[in-house]
Amino acid sequence: MNSVGAVIVASGYGGHGKKQNPMEEIDDLNIAAQIVVTFQRAGIKDIVVVCKEEKENLKKELRGFGVSFLYDTEDNEGEMFSSVKKGLSYLETRCERIFVCPVEIALFTKDTVEQLMKNPAKLVIPSVNYHAGHPILISASLVASILGYQGEKGLRGAIQSLSVKPAYEVVKDEGILVRADSVKDSDEIVRQYGETRMRATVKVRLTNRKPFFGPGMVTLLREIESLGSVREASEKTGISYSKAWSMIRDAERESGQTLVERQPGGKFGGAASVSKAGKEMLEKYEQLEQAVESYTTKKYQEIFQN
Structure with missing residues (x-):
């Protein structure tokens, strides 16, 4: 929570x-x-x-x-x-x-x-x-x-x-x-x-062969975990259903892990949930993001405001 x-x-x-x-x-x-x-x-x-x-x-x-x-x-x-x-x-x-x-x-x-x-x-x-x-x-x-x-x-x-x-x-x-x-x-x-x-900002993204995990993916996974549906999650995050699945497949391919568990079904796209690996990646990403933001703010204040 x-x-x-x-x-x-x-x-x-x-x-x-x-x-x-x-x-x-x-x-x-x-x-x-x-x-x-x-x-x-x-x-x-x-x-x-x-x-x-x-x-x-x-x-x-x-x-x-x-x-x-x-x-x-x-x-x-x-x-x-x-x-x-x-x-x-x-x-x-x-x-x-x-x-x-x-x-x-x-x-x-x-x-x-x-x-x-x-x-x-x-x-x-x-x-x-x-x-x-x-x-x-x-x-x-x-x-x-x-x-x-x-x-x-x-x-x-x-x-x-x-x-x-x-x-x-x-x-x-x-x-x-x-x-x-x-x-x-x-x-x-x-x-x-x-x-x-005015401030310094850094967008944290995980990259393998290409960037695959950043703020957009974090929001999508949070919504999937809350709603149990990729279709509903895509609507809430303002992206298309096909784009959501494309992001998920790219992230899974680049990370080598299953991040979203699927349960096929009907015209509404079936059920979905964030896997254990997905939850671990979310937690580690948020820890990294917080650390980077904290460091960036500190260095900005040291360099620009002192």
């Missing part, structure tokens, strides 16, 4: 009932990608974007980011709670704690995410100048109660109905409040966010 995951709501409406545009850009980067990058820089890998089925342009834009996609098919005009529930339900058994954030709140920083994770409370809400913002951090133990909420006040009402009181974490980050559609009035916040965004 991953300790922390994240749900990004990009299904059409945000916390104020206003229409979202996840493709809107701030400082030449679309807001959905801004949030994904911020979470990933804080070490969060299990990220779910909840959107409408017609958001193919968003899937295309985020395809290389290693995120999963869920579709909210409910007619929920002006309300994002059904999307929140879909994301929480999906990550409930995969993560111990889950961030929730509407896509239009895109300028919070990595430092804020890390500060929130250090707070051990079951429900953590960032606050600046006595105003609560996003992202909020929810314990998986509270998800069932949130999913069972039947009131009309959405996520706010679900939180108010919990027996657990929120822990308000005071941060020095006004980005937790700034909506993308009001960013023109927040030039200083955009500038400060841009200053924190």
Whole structure:
């Protein structure tokens, strides 16, 4: 189980009932990608974007980011709670704690995410100048109660109905409040966010005769293990079914191991699971990736910031 995951709501409406545009850009980067990058820089890998089925342009834009996609098919005009529930339900058994954030709140920083994770409370809400913002951090133990909420006040009402009181974490980050559609009035916040965004990145890939195991393969295997189906896993990761199998076959050929156990069957593609060898490779890859990222960050700070 991953300790922390994240749900990004990009299904059409945000916390104020206003229409979202996840493709809107701030400082030449679309807001959905801004949030994904911020979470990933804080070490969060299990990220779910909840959107409408017609958001193919968003899937295309985020395809290389290693995120999963869920579709909210409910007619929920002006309300994002059904999307929140879909994301929480999906990550409930995969993560111990889950961030929730509407896509239009895109300028919070990595430092804020890390500060929130250090707070051990079951429900953590960032606050600046006595105003609560996003992202909020929810314990998986509270998800069932949130999913069972039947009131009309959405996520706010679900939180108010919990027996657990929120822990308000005071941060020095006004980005937790700034909506993308009001960013023109927040030039200083955009500038400060841009200053924190520069970093060194290294994409870790295992290579034999050719590269065969990297972030895309990791996301695919995680979804196969969770869903028990290559077809469903490919849909969630935003790649075609044939591409998914091509990636699996290449990885197995180059590694010399069976990574996915198959059980043929019918038009839905049969059942599948990650093999013992596949799980071991996943674990070792993630250890290597974490070590490389840690070293890269350290050397970047030594060389560029000192």
